[in-house]
Amino acid sequence: MIIAVIKKLLPRRREISLNLILPFQQFFKKEASSSLLLIGTTLLALIWANSPYAETYHRFWETEIAISFGHLGFAKTMREWINEGLMSIFFFTVGLEIKREILVGELASVKKALLPVGAAIGGMLVPALIYFFINRGLPSSTGWGIPMATDIAFALGAIYILGRRIPTGIRVFLSAFAIVDDLGAVFVIALFYTSGVVFHYLLISLLIMFILGLANFFQVRKTFFYAVLGLFLWFSILGSGLHATVAGIIVAMFIPARGKYDTDRFLEDTGYFLGEFQCPPEGCGRSILLNQRHLNAVQSIELACHHVETPLQRLEHSLHPWVAFVVVPVFALANAGITFGEVELSRAFSDPLTLGIILGLVVGKPLGISLSSFIFVKSGLASLPKSIRWEHILGASMLGGIGFTMSLFIAGLSFPAGEILNYSKLGIITASLISGIVGLSFLYLFSFKKNP
Template sequence: MGTDNNHARRNHQRPHFNLEVFQRFIHKAASGSMPLFTAAVLAVIWANVSPYWYREFWNTPLYFGIGGWNIEKTALNWINDGFMALFFFTVGMEIKREFLVGELASLKMALLPVTAALGGMLVPMLIYSLFNHGEPTFKGWGIPMATDIAFSLAVLSVFGKGIPVGLRIFLSALAIADDLGAVLVIALFYSSGISIMHLAAAVGLVACLYIANRLWVRNILVYIVLGIGIWLAVMGSGMHATIAGAITAMFVPARGRYDTDMFTEDAKKMLHRFECAETDCKESMMLDQEHLEAVLDIEMACRKVETPIQRMEYNLHSWVAYLILPVFALANTGLVIGEIDFTAAFTQPVTIGIILGLVAGKPAGIFLFSFLSEKILKTPLPKDVGWKHMAGVSMLGGIGFTMSLFISGLAFTRPEFASYAKVGIICGSLISAIAGFIVLKLVSKKPKAHGDG
């Protein structure tokens, strides 16, 4: 995060939390759950109506090349290595924003959700490892560690004002800290055959990102080009290519060309140019050259005060929510029900480990570590949030759909293990969503109708 983090610390003893911005973030994250869910359902239907064409379609080889240099991957691999790099890029920007001005911006603010996320990763991992120790499926220990922010926030959004805002803030911070943990797990434990030459190239390009940030380069194209170069280098290094997205995001500038005071001063001068006598103002701005130029100047000033990370996150969020994640779900969720012996599936260590990891391990880890944090580290619970609320939201932490599917794809190459993992992820996530909903329904307050005393 480089100089951006230092700047935030110098100018904000405790960053101001913008509730309106957070509510927009919640709305976007929750609304993205519907296309994701729809795509997952369609994937299961497609895979069962025509299993052969489903597999053949996603295993179609696609080529990309320039001159004598080319890359060949299946459609599925392009989605998981390429599309998902953009997903990890947006996750990285969300993590950076939270560390600069959000719920993770200071030790006091971050301690509770980070501690809860740590518990929500360790306990499921231990449960899964207990059932899969010594088994060929042991490598899947990372599958039940993740929380799907879109689905979990979508469940919370059902309750409207019946749930404290602080609970939504806690869950979003928890999920983002959880995503950071998932990125580190993928980078450290789901990589193989490291190529020093490619890794050195990636490090060199990351150094160029850092220098660009230090030199106040605010042209987004520079970061896009360097990010693509890092993606190619990381892919060749043996680390998973999606990590390039998270790394690049850490160096996208979080400061604009203008500071706020300069923008405010200039904007006042520009707005002053709109003052005119009642009979002098034209019906159309196109008829008044002075007004037209003032609007263009205001637009340029807005671009200069807007931070590159803010602009890129805003522009990419809809693409990720409505295209990238649904396509990922469509390509990865296809489960051919007729090919699975469910009696055998629910006795497999991988399925049991994932279901228990999500349904029992996640809530136990989140709740226990939150309780210990409050009692030992004296971190207060969010405003108006009680331990019953925390129990419900801890259960929602067991909705691990997107990241769990992604990690299962990295962990297993054998089709039967991949299928058992999908059964565990889908069942565990559904049970967690239903259990969390029931608990929160019991403790939620019904908003007063208009006119109630």
């Protein structure tokens, strides 16, 4: 926003430098670009866990770190702090995305929302049922939530490879149902992967949520205020027995989605301050350092940009690069490592746990997403986006089988460290790889046939 305003102030010959900056920023805003780093950290975790230094991989992530305030204290391993602490920031950004989509995006109206919501419901239920049917009566049956989610970064990264062969609408559809998938996964974690509830901590959490609600009602826009309350909420939810990452989603729902200025006020103010620049025919040059009036005008324009931007947009914009390029890759590094020497592959791939995950993601996801979408469209409840064919829906639903990040997260909640957790990781990585290759190949072949 500020760049757009500054472009008006500068001569045309300076626009090229700004145009060089913008694509770089847009690159870092794409979910797709983070998938390359995610692949790299996953490979690094696998190499480290199978190197001569494999023992250091497990010992490092199992290092215990304690945080205490007087008599109140929490001691967790480094991996647990990442999974419950750092990943709360990931869930916070997911919450911001969900809120934005509900307010102004693909989930803003019932008609627009029904297709991705229906697709997501089918894409969660069918894989979970396949997994549960294969593992019914076994200790591994508790992992039924593992094949329910879609990794939006990997899925968009895969579809990004096809470029303009794929219509924009399918990217929007994939993003929308993956966001609903994430919301569903959060509810599953909160409701079914909680060991027990400590009620006095839960009451403290409810009190903090009430304060957050009041702050939103009175349009408190200071992000630091929400950060402090969010930290207290995280500790209280952690103490309550619920999974602490739920705090991220909750806080995101209370972040204001209105700026201090509306667009008309912003245009009026910036128009006035732009009028403060009275320059000679040869241009202003570097007048900001010398001309106090120009400096005041620039600072006022910057303040107006801050006031018109909503806290929700500001936080999503500022946190997204950190989540995409730091939080999720660190999570993958800490959780994706499997020491294959400890796993008998023939036994692992015939185990109901591994089979349930692979079939749930590779078969259940495309079946559930495509079938639900078909039912919603044919019943008249929803309609296919413009230029989207059923081949696109099927291809995108195959990519929906890339569970990875959220699947690894739920696996860590489902099983203790050991053979059973290694089997689940092996199933997740294998299924995600198969889903990515099959989905990309399918979309490429059909786009090639239709768009020679």
